[in-house]
Amino acid sequence: MTRSGVLFYPFHLCHERTLQWLLERYEQVHFRDYMAIQLSPFCGTTAFPERMGDSFPDLLTSKRLVQGYNVSGPLNPDACTAVDRDLTDSTWRALFHRALVENRRFQRGLFDGADITGRDKDGIAEPALMVRLKDVSFETAPFTVAGIRELSRRRPIGKEADLFDYGLALLKTSASLVYTIQLAIAGQLAVATDSRAHFTLLTRLVERTGATIENRSVEQGAA
Template identity: 50%
Template sequence: MASLTPASARRALYYPFHLCHEQTLARLLEDYRAIHFRDYMALQLTPMSGTTAYQDRMGQYHPEMIEMGRIVQGYSVSGPLDAEAVTAVDRDLADKTWRAAFHDGLKNNRRFQRGLFDLSHSFVVGGSTVPGPAALLRLLEETHLAQACSVEQVQALSRRRLALDESYVYEYALALVKTSAALVYTIRLCRQHTLEAVTDSEIHFRLLERTCARDGISLENKRILREGY
């Protein structure tokens, strides 16, 4: 673990996850006085559907850092998206450049892929259990790039019983929404608390850079290169 003495007055929000690798944390603590973490993001698409929440936090593993103020946590990003967040997510989903970067990451970056889909064994889609490799092939089809997508469309799909083909459309679209929403909350928290955004995920870094450039958002966005872990 890095020195307990902060190297600067800079403060950062780690994104897009609620936990980070120990080696990433050590490097962050070398560069920043405090590292802020969100809670696990459990989106509620409709009153009857949503994603599962996990209760673990970084501070559970480093209580001394909480006491010293080096780790700050407890930012809730769960529940339904508000109107402002829906509008921001829909801008990402309508952006061909953003969508292409997402699809490229899904195709070529295993860590990004694993963060969205557990395809190590079998994958449950549309009530059917499909081998992971077969499901991945369907999710990587280029037709997804041309498929219009919005929060409202994902909500509508979540309310229906879907055939297998539609279920793949839904799973891909839900992954788009979750990825964009995590970045929307990143921007919001950084602005509210005057934080730099920092990540060790190449694809999320690229996507946030695109969003900020497109929407004229001024935000310090840093990427930590993961080497050997």
């Protein structure tokens, strides 16, 4: 084993193969709860009750699996500042857009199946949301936490609705990585993921901030 504990990111669940890979290398594997961000009093992402311990109660009892890190609710000021830094980092934004364009698993973590494959509205076919969001113009469109929050208070339509969806995807991705660093530093944990896109994005974040964190890519994780 390499060190005492590792935090899996950016999700609250992982594939059994990934968990086994981590248990072979660390004494404890830590998991956050599902991240439900509250943007405004009437807009936010939903939370799900599943936890890794539900499927592996023996690991929970033996304390090889640790869970219950709360990352839900409104973003605190420090998190907002950190997310805004990502949103204005052209390198991070380019990595995000490339993942959104090329990585189907990355897409599935941010959007539901209908948004990815397309759907009919009132009998009229329109390009899938994912097709529209792949437009290169989104890569350099300016976003801030405050701006995304303001869009969430309205009922955007058309291009503005697409801007909100793209901005929310940016915010959720960045926030999950910001919380990863905060939890890792607080608990003196390594971090690991089986998502190549998130590994690359967190690597950029660590390089920019100078944080001292062991960041591992789990090659044997879920496809």
